[in-house]
Amino acid sequence: GEDVEQSLFLSVREGDSSVINCTYTDSSSTYLYWYKQEPGAGLQLLTYIFSNMDMKQDQRLTVLLNKKDKHLSLRIADTQTGDSAIYFCADGGSGNTGKLIFGQGTTLQVKP
Amino acid sequence: DVKVTQSSRYLVKRTGEKVFLECVQDMDHENMFWYRQDPGLGLRLIYFSYDVKMKEKGDIPEGYSVSREKKERFSLILESASTNQTSMYLCASRSGTTYEQYFGPGTRLTVT
Numbered sequence: 599g600e601d602v603e604q605s606l607f608l609s610v611r612e613g614d615s616s617v618i619n620c621t622y623t624d625s626s627s628t629y630l631y632w633y634k635q636e637p638g639a640g641l642q643l644l645t646y647i648f649s650n651m652d653m654k655q656d657q658r659l660t661v662l663l664n665k666k667d668k669h670l671s672l673r674i675a676d677t678q679t680g681d682s683a684i685y686f687c688a689d690g691g692s693g694n695t696g697k698l699i700f701g702q703g704t705t706l707q708v709k710p
Numbered sequence: 711d712v713k714v715t716q717s718s719r720y721l722v723k724r725t726g727e728k729v730f731l732e733c734v735q736d737m738d739h740e741n742m743f744w745y746r747q748d749p750g751l752g753l754r755l756i757y758f759s760y761d762v763k764m765k766e767k768g769d770i771p772e773g774y775s776v777s778r779e780k781k782e783r784f785s786l787i788l789e790s791a792s793t794n795q796t797s798m799y800l801c802a803s804r805s806g807t808t809y810e811q812y813f814g815p816g817t818r819l820t821v822t
Contacts, residue, residue, distance in 0.1 A: 629809055640800055641813040686752060696741045696804050696811060700752035
């Protein structure tokens with residue numbers, strides 16, 4: 599079946615930029631998501647990007663999509679301690695079914 | 711704001727018990743989903759429903775069933791709980807015509 603892979607851990611200093619990477623296998627994916635999960639909470643939708651886009655920016659968040667390499671990244675500018683959380687990449691597949699395939703999640707640790 | 715609520719944040723049940731996890735959304739969404747989250751595995755889809763009385767199996771339906779009698783409510787049922795069903799269970803919903811999928815806060819189920 600289709601798969602989504604992420605590195606498990608990233609540590610940055612407060613004020614630096616964070617880049618969280620994700621790779622997926624479904625070449626027909628039409629939209630990809632980033633979710634954030636704080637300790638003890640559910641998932642918060644951060645953003646999503648359609649496959650016909652290379653980049654999407656929303657305040658401190660920049661999403662880059664390299665469809666040829668099936669690589670997605672989330673850049674957080676000026677990372678704050680409140681950004682410490684688990685970040686999940688998810689593949690929405692080729693149709694608008696709503697079925698998401700999630701990566702394992704990347705734990706972002708922000709050091710003061 | 712979209713609101714997805716789950717009946718319990720924490721639940722402890724014994725092996726063999728029948729367990730009901732309830733999810734309610736207040737946005738008149740057609741689609742609802744049940745995932746389980748395990749460390750290092752991300753989220754995996756158990757069951758989903760496109761509309762009232764409709765249900766479809768996800769990637770890991772074994773040992774689970776679901777019920778959707780009303781549009782706003784989607785229940786996950788563990789017919790006979792086992793220790794390997796100890797996990798975090800997350801419900802999600804979305805409109806059938808958009809791409810945003812919203813999650814509840816999760817229920818941490820422990821089966822002893």
